[in-house]
Amino acid sequence: MEDSIQSKSPAGGLLSHGYTSCAGCGASLAMRYTLEVLGRETIVVIAAGCWSVIAGSFPYSALNVPVFHTAFETAASVAAGVKAGLMMQGDTDTNVLAWAGDGGTFDIGMQALSGVVERNEDMIYVCYDNEAYMNTGIQRSSSTPWGAWTTTTPGDCTKSRPKKNMVEILAAHRIPYAATASIAYPHDLMEKVRKAKEKSGTRFIHIFTPCPAGWKSNPEHTIRLARLGVETKIFPLYEVEGGLIYRINRIPKGIPVTEYLKLQGRFRHLLERDVEYIQRNVDIEWERLQEKVRHDKL
Ligand SMILES: Cc1ncc(C[n+]2csc(CCOP(=O)(O)OP(=O)(O)O)c2C)c(N)n1
Ligand SMILES: [Mg+2]
Structure with a gap:
């Protein structure tokens, strides 16, 4: 099989050796697995962020597919424009x-993403x-979890709001396909990319990618953290079809959240009652997700 995880060079040659991520970067693996499935006939539109750097600066590129580097807020709208251009060419x-x-x-x-999804523009958005x-x-972003240290939520002012639930927001748009994935489960991740590839309209994949530099974690622990995120129920693996039909792809072991939190310096300051608060909220959110799956079966 040409496109397999075992390929000698990352993403079957579509992601070159020597890309400039930090050691233990989860986001690099996410790109690797995604391109393994999408293959050479792909144009990648990259918004400003770590991946603008990881891919390398012109005329060098670690990605052996065409790349369009774009402004921070425009990945979705630029991708819609690229698709329109391809359609004009009959591609x-x-x-x-x-x-x-x-x-x-x-x-x-x-x-931009909300507009693209509402118009059901034909693209995969990761x-x-x-x-x-x-x-x-x-x-801090609105994806930063409650209680986390960042440089804008320092000292006693750690994040006081919960992580925004992006998949729910897109489900409310009735997006054809939305899924969560983790780099610790590459087969599940690649299966979701494969599913997305076969569909049309807007397809969204939310990949959990630990970051040693920002999470103050050991680069060796990236995959362990990506796995613990799932197994603690903090980041469950599920997919939503048409914004309505929910499927959980892996039943988490229900490992206590403390096992995940203790590997990360960004949570070092948490007190026992904070950890209990996080655990309670994780359990409630998991119950809510299961309700959505059950509701479909009624
Ligand atoms: C309008 C605008 N504001 C701010 C920036 C500076 N900027 C570039 S990347 C970035 C952060 C990107 O964060 P995220 O999307 O989470 O990607 P990550 O860096 O974590 O990979 C910021 C604030 C910018 N390029 N454009
Ligand atoms: Mg980020």
Whole structure:
């Protein structure tokens, strides 16, 4: 099989060796797995963020597919324009992949993304979520979880609001396909990209990508954290068809959240009661997600 995780060079040659991420960067693996499935006939539109740097600066590129580097807030609208241009040329085969971080998706790119989804523009949009504006020095985003330290939520002023639920917002748009994925489960992630590739309209994949620099974690723990995120129920793996039909792809082991939190310096200051608060909220959100699955079966 040409496109397999075991390929010698990352993404079957579409992601070159020597890309300039930090050690243990989860977002790099997310791109690798995504391109493994989408293949060479893909144009990637990258919003300002870590991936603007990881891909390299012109005339060099670590990606062996065409890349359109664009402004922070415009991944979705530029991807829609690229798709329109391809259609004008009669090209219906090339995949258009919008690629943005959590800041470029949950915050500043939200309006463009909402417009694209409402018009059901034909593209795959991937948000690689490292839960802060990492490229500019670890500022809080609306994806940063409650209680986390960032440079704009320092000391006693750690994040006091919960993480925004982006998949729910897109489900409310009745998006044809939305899914969560984690780099610790590459087969599930790649299956979701494959599913998205086969569909048309706007398809959204939210990938959980730990960041050692911003999470103050050991680069060796990136995959462990990506796995613990899922197994603690903090970041469940699920998909939504048509904004209405929910499917959970993996039943989490229900590992206590403390196992996940204790590997990260950004949570070092948390007291026991804070950890209990996080656990309670995780359990409530998990119950809510299960309700949505049950509701479909009625
Ligand atoms: C309008 C605008 N505001 C601010 C910036 C500076 N900026 C570039 S990347 C970035 C953070 C990106 O965060 P995210 O989307 O989460 O990606 P990450 O850096 O974490 O990969 C910021 C604030 C910009 N390029 N344009
Ligand atoms: Mg980010």
